[in-house]
Amino acid sequence: MTVLLEVENLTVDIPLAAGDLHAVRGVDFTIKKGETLGIVGESGCGKSITSFAIMGLLPQSAIRKAQRLAFSGQELADLTQEQLSDIRGNKMSMIFQEPMTSLNPSYTIGEQLIETLLRHRKVNRKKAVERAVFLLEKVGITAASSRLKQYPHQLSGGLRQRVMIAMGLMCGPDLIIADEPTTALDVTIQAQILSLLAEIQNEFQMGQILITHDLGVIASVAHRVAVMYAGQFVEIGSVTEIFEAPMHPYTQGLLACIPIPGKTKRGSFLGSIPGKVPTLIGDQTGCSFANRCTYAKEACLLKDVDMVSLGPGHSYRCVLSSEICHQNAREAACT
Amino acid sequence: MLIYTLKRVLLALLVALTVSILTFGLLHLSSDPAVALAGEDATEEDIQLVRVQYGFDKPLPVQYMTWLTNALQGDLGTSYYFGIPVSTLLAQRLPVTLTLGSCALIYAILFAVPLGVLAAMRPNTWLDRFCLSLAVSAQAMPSFWFGLMLIVVFCLWFPLLPVSGSDTWKHFIMPTIVLGTNAMPAIMRLTRTGMMDVLATDYIRTARAKGLRPNTVLLKHALRNAVIPVIAVIGIQAGYMMGGTVIIETIFALNGMGLLAYESIMYFDLACMEAVVLLLCLVFITTTFVADILNAWLDPRIRIR
Numbered sequence: 078m079t080v081l082l083e084v085e086n087l088t089v090d091i092p093l094a095a096g097d098l099h100a101v102r103g104v105d106f107t108i109k110k111g112e113t114l115g116i117v118g119e120s121g122c123g124k125s126i127t128s129f130a131i132m133g134l135l136p137q138s139a140i141r142k143a144q145r146l147a148f149s150g151q152e153l154a155d156l157t158q159e160q161l162s163d164i165r166g167n168k169m170s171m172i173f174q175e176p177m178t179s180l181n182p183s184y185t186i187g188e189q190l191i192e193t194l195l196r197h198r199k200v201n202r203k204k205a206v207e208r209a210v211f212l213l214e215k216v217g218i219t220a221a222s223s224r225l226k227q228y229p230h231q232l233s234g235g236l237r238q239r240v241m242i243a244m245g246l247m248c249g250p251d252l253i254i255a256d257e258p259t260t261a262l263d264v265t266i267q268a269q270i271l272s273l274l275a276e277i278q279n280e281f282q283m284g285q286i287l288i289t290h291d292l293g294v295i296a297s298v299a300h301r302v303a304v305m306y307a308g309q310f311v312e313i314g315s316v317t318e319i320f321e322a323p324m325h326p327y328t329q330g331l332l333a334c335i336p337i338p339g340k341t342k343r344g345s346f347l348g349s350i351p352g353k354v355p356t357l358i359g360d361q362t363g364c365s366f367a368n369r370c371t372y373a374k375e376a377c378l379l380k381d382v383d384m385v386s387l388g389p390g391h392s393y394r395c396v397l398s399s400e401i402c403h404q405n406a407r408e409a410a411c412t
Numbered sequence: 413m414l415i416y417t418l419k420r421v422l423l424a425l426l427v428a429l430t431v432s433i434l435t436f437g438l439l440h441l442s443s444d445p446a447v448a449l450a451g452e453d454a455t456e457e458d459i460q461l462v463r464v465q466y467g468f469d470k471p472l473p474v475q476y477m478t479w480l481t482n483a484l485q486g487d488l489g490t491s492y493y494f495g496i497p498v499s500t501l502l503a504q505r506l507p508v509t510l511t512l513g514s515c516a517l518i519y520a521i522l523f524a525v526p527l528g529v530l531a532a533m534r535p536n537t538w539l540d541r542f543c544l545s546l547a548v549s550a551q552a553m554p555s556f557w558f559g560l561m562l563i564v565v566f567c568l569w570f571p572l573l574p575v576s577g578s579d580t581w582k583h584f585i586m587p588t589i590v591l592g593t594n595a596m597p598a599i600m601r602l603t604r605t606g607m608m609d610v611l612a613t614d615y616i617r618t619a620r621a622k623g624l625r626p627n628t629v630l631l632k633h634a635l636r637n638a639v640i641p642v643i644a645v646i647g648i649q650a651g652y653m654m655g656g657t658v659i660i661e662t663i664f665a666l667n668g669m670g671l672l673a674y675e676s677i678m679y680f681d682l683a684c685m686e687a688v689v690l691l692l693c694l695v696f697i698t699t700t701f702v703a704d705i706l707n708a709w710l711d712p713r714i715r716i717r
């Protein structure tokens with residue numbers, strides 16, 4: 078399968094009055110065509126900032142650095158603003174965490190849908206409207222053509238998020254980033270939207286980054302999972318690896334009761350781990366999970382912990398050996 | 413939209429009626445018009461005569477009703493000082509002031525909105541600070557002083573423009589600048605904050621995520637939302653301008669409503685005063701009404717519930 082997105086040592090710093098906020102601290106991953114990478118992690122660990130960094134939508138003050146940040150083999154940092162905007166909304170698109178405020182209140186749904194297509198393709202308005210209707214129906218909106226004339230404030234949050242999904246699909250992107258697409262929505266609608274996304278991703282064979290708190294969804298939808306903590310990936314691997322053999326103490330904590338792919342119900346959320354996330358402002362050495370980790374020892378704080386590879390695709394960021402991690406996992410798992 | 417417009421029209425009419433009652437009442441109560449009219453060495457009988465002749469002896473509500481019925485038929489009485497019907501007087505003076513007002517407003521918008529947008533796009537840069545200092549100086553400058561300075565520069569040092577009168581378009585240049593400059597700071601600062609707020613919204617991020625070009629994002633998605641609060645302020649500024657014309661028309665001897673207001677107060681020309689105050693209020697009501705309608709047209713959340 079062709080590699081769609083390559084991210085190597087991505088960092089994002091946001092200068093603040095109190096010092097630099099290291100929102101993303103060395104993230105690596107790749108996404109292939111048709112593959113879904115799930116990203117899980119507590120609030121504020123840098124999931125959205127990672128997505129914005131890829132899309133080039135960071136706040137103006139933020140500083141992005143990366144060894145490699147390439148889309149379809151093209152290094153994104155080398156592109157001009159114009160070239161970048163040619164890709165955005167076209168080859169890669171994003172669905173945001175905030176469906177209520179992500180649509181422009183002054184324009185109709187229709188206008189906002191078709192302008193994406195008109196920007197990137199040489200089609201007339203009529204064709205664009207047809208495409209919009211087709212996609213609105215695809216995302217489960219009834220009476221699509223009359224919806225086109227409505228304004229965002231006339232739609233519920235669930236409908237708005239469906240519109241956002243349709244908007245992201247207008248140009249048939251290769252990569253779609255869904256940043257907690259359902260957190261702002263009712264529980265009943267959450268499941269619908271997520272299965273819709275999975276269906277569409279499968280049908281169009283897109284690459285997908287799915288950020289969610291819902292481990293059940295990750296288990297049933299994602300191919301690979303990254304666990305993020307304080308701006309870093311602390312573990313990444315296939316769904317089976319992460320769920321059946323979690324290595325990192327943080328991952329193990331999240332999966333306090335390990336769900337089994339296919340069997341775990343949707344709506345089972347991250348386990349809660351006592352303690353607080355360390356501040357991301359300023360420089361710290363050592364493992365950033367140390368203050369909450371039951372296995373923490375002196376060695377953990379001596380120097381920054383590197384990723385340990387366990388084979389193709391599965392790695393974790395901890396000083397403990399894999400045997401010990403395995404044993405910890407067995408002990409932590411509830412039966 | 414139709415219902416909204418109708419509601420606004422009704423509201424505007426109500427406000428106009430209230431204003432007319434207040435103007436009439438206050439002016440009639442503030443002093444005895446018969447005394448002023450009869451002149452300085454008038455005897456008590458003379459005054460009484462005037463009072464009866466002009467109907468000032470009747471109760472105030474009756475006087476008001478008479479005045480209102482006449483006014484609605486276009487008869488605003490006769491000016492004591494100018495000796496011609498007030499309506500004729502207004503027909504001569506109003507166009508001058510309306511021209512001045514609209515020129516000043518257009519001038520103010522043309523400068524303030526783009527500068528506000530530029531400042532918002534580059535907050536806290538030299539450009540932003542430059543715009544801010546412009547706004548502060550414009551706000552701090554009293555119009556009469558600014559007007560006199562312009563006269564010194566463009567009439568005395570470089571005799572390019574006529575000092576006073578309202579015969580040609582050249583006569584309108586300086587008054588327009590003075591009046592418009594006064595309205596600029598408020599419009600500019602509001603455009604700046606409005607634009608900055610909008611640029612930080614999620615839907616602007618969406619617009620950029622769609623790959624829209626910077627100009628499309630700025631003009632189509634941001635500006636339209638940013639000007640909504642600005643329009644309301646422009647409406648109010650336009651009203652304030654009507655008041656400002658009193659000073660400016662006096663400085664430049666522009667033969668408009670402002671000057672007429674000044675003259676009619678100086679000579680206690682009651683019929684004229686009433687008409688001028690009422691008309692200025694009507695202009696104010698109209699501008700806010702237009703601003704309301706424009707807002708509703710721009711913002712579907714107002715238009716469609």
Ligand SMILES: Nc1ncnc2c1ncn2[C@@H]1O[C@H](COP(=O)(O)OP(=O)(O)OP(=O)(O)O)[C@@H](O)[C@H]1O
Pocket residue numbers: 091098100118119120121122123124125126127136174257357
């Ligand atoms: N514009 C900003 N200015 C300053 N700090 C920011 C900004 N945006 C995000 N941050 C900080 O960056 C860190 C990462 O934020 P991010 O939004 O990526 O978290 P997240 O993982 O998406 O959380 P959530 O699950 O709540 O969406 C947080 O500590 C946050 O406070």
Ligand code: SF4
Pocket residue numbers: 325326327364365366367368370371372373374377382394395396397
């Ligand atoms: S490095 Fe140490 S503190 Fe960090 S997760 Fe591993 S054992 Fe815990």
Ligand SMILES: [Mg+2]
Pocket residue numbers: 124125126174256257
């Ligand atoms: Mg987020």
